[in-house]
Amino acid sequence: MKACVLGAGSWGTALASVLVSNQWDVTIWARRLEVAEDINLRGRNERYLPGARLPAGLRAVTDPEDALRHAELVVLAVPSGAVADMLPFLRGLGEDVLLVHAVKGFVRPDNLRVSAWLERHIPGIERRLAVISGPSHAEEVVRQLPTTVVVASASRRVAESAQDALMTERFRVYTQADVVGVELGGALKNIIALGAGLAEGLGLGDNTRAALMTRGLAEITRLGVALGASPLTFSGLAGIGDLIVTCTSEHSRNHRAGRLLAKGLSLSEVLASIGMVVEGVHATFAAEQLAKDCGVEMPITHAIARVLMGEISPSEAIELLMTRDKNHEMEVVGAQPLTAEFRLP
Template sequence: MKACVLGAGSWGTALGAVLAWNGWDVTIWARRAEVVEDVNAHHRNERYLPGAALPTGLRAVRDAEEALAGCHLLVVAVPSAAVAATLPLLRKLDDRVLVVHAVKGFVRPDNLRVSAWLEREVCGIERRLAVISGPSHAEEVVRQMPTTVVAASASRHVAERVQDAFMTDRFRVYTQADVIGVELGGALKNIIALGAGLAEGLGLGDNTRAALMTRGLAEITRLGVALGASPLTFSGLAGIGDLIVTCTSEHSRNHRAGRLLAKGLPLPEVLDTIGMAVEGVNATFAAKQLAEACGVEMPITHAIARVLMGEISPSEGIELLMTRDKNHEMEVIGAQPLTAEFRLP
């Protein structure tokens, strides 16, 4: 069985490695010639995953048509800003190809979840589409450290096919029906990770980080429920699990970006310094607009948006959050079902 991965960044490479370890013939589409050479000649991707050894069953090409030829499983692992550029390729796919997207962000300017955008742009893709998400830093996955993720789809059959494709004794995959919740959890936690990095960069402690994570999860859940997700999803791997790892890990680009912003670097310089996608930036602006459209209160997100736009300093953002009007902790988050059922066979 042949798999194709669109995107040779850290996450795409790690997912390709998991598939190769599981017996798949995997081709990664990469834009950079040096990445192709490194993967094929040395079984490494030093640009995005320095020091990690890749399986020999993994190869890379620069020609997307070559990568897609004869594939049975396609993994979309490009940054959210590049998703739209993959549309010509996706429209050429055979309608039997299973599509898994691993993008933790929104397609702008419409602020759509990636699966919603794909369903709008590619006729019939919903019946063979899944999203994979959860607490899973590529740097640890590629070193085969035990990791658990969730595969979500409207179809139980599709979710279980993805589970079978990726499941190893070091990469455990659970299935889920709540595509909306899984996608939103993966995208919105990056905003809170920016906030956690800002707090650390200001020299604040564990109390502050715990407060940001807990109240951040409340914001994520409020918006998620307003957009049709199950609140229980946010207590699982794609919710609190991914939130914890992204807000606390040295591998988190969003956390690192927050630390650099707190030290006074302007946003363009922060992004240049990191050199890879920092999904929390676009996610912050997308979530702010979605929350305003839905009438959902997201004070942490709004404060971080103002910091990113240079309207206030990070310390002023903390002050705004700490001096808000008093409130109850347990907000009503809506009368949504507690479980999500698979809609497709």
């Protein structure tokens, strides 16, 4: 069984390692020659997963067409800003090839979920498309620490095929039909992780972080329901599960970015320091626009957007949130069904 992983960043490399351990013949596409050579010659990816040993048999190439040749399963694991660059190669996939995307972000400037963007540009792709998300730091997945994720698709057959391909004794995969909710949970939690990092960088305590996570989940759910997601999805792995791990872990780039912003670094200095894509930055501006379009209130997202734009300081953002008008905690988030049903066989 041949699989291709497009993207040799930390997440793509970790998923490639899972597939190799599940007896797939895996080729990973790397944009950087030095990353491909590191994987092929040393069994490492020091740029994105320093110190991790990769399984024998993982092959890396720098030509996407070479990587995709004869693949029965394709995993799309590039940053959201690179999804459009992959379109010419994805359009050429055979109709029996399963595509699983692992991108936790939006395609800008349209602010579309990745699956929605793919469906717009590749007619019929939803019949063989799945999305994978959940609390799954690549640094722990590649070490085979127990991890649980969720795979969502409009098709039960596709969701279960992706589940079979990826599930191991150390990487447990659940299935879901709510593609919208699973994608939005994975993208929007990065915004709240920026806020949690800001709070930690300011020296604020556990109370503040818990408040940001809880109220952050509320606004994620509000926007999700407005865009067609089931509210129940946000209480699962792709919602609160991913939110917890991203807001609390040392592995989280978004959390680290928030800490650096709180120390007084500019956004450009923060991104240069981290050296990898911080999806929460793009997601903040995408969510800000989506919230306006839907008439949804997202005060945490709005405050973080103003910090990123340099309009207010991190401490002013906290003050802004704490001095908002009085409100009731429990909110009506819409009349969406509690569960989503598979629409395709």
